[in-house]
Amino acid sequence: MKPDIHPRYEPVVFQDRTTGKAFLTRSTATSEARIEWEDGNTYPLITIDITAYSHPFWTGNQRVMDTQGRVEKFRRRYGDRRR
Numbered sequence: 001m002k003p004d005i006h007p008r009y010e011p012v013v014f015q016d017r018t019t020g021k022a023f024l025t026r027s028t029a030t031s032e033a034r035i036e037w038e039d040g041n042t043y044p045l046i047t048i049d050i051t052a053y054s055h056p057f058w059t060g061n062q063r064v065m066d067t068q069g070r071v072e073k074f075r076r077r078y079g080d081r082r083r
Helices: 070-078
Strands: 012-016 024-029 034-036 042-048
Touching: 024 042
Parallel strands: 012 042
Antiparallel strands: 012 024, 034 042
């Protein structure tokens, strides 16, 4: 591998914009914003819209909605073809 062509892989804090929860991980992403973490060190802070803390699938708030009555519309059009 060629030296000095790869991005730096360093610790970064990602923070969920909705819940405010944050986690420390390693990434090549960088930011000018900084945050002091629980260990006393300062890391780049990247705020993101959705994480596992706020995504409906992971929080259990996911709902299956048949807002337009698609199942009924299908059955009216093609009939109930259960055997």
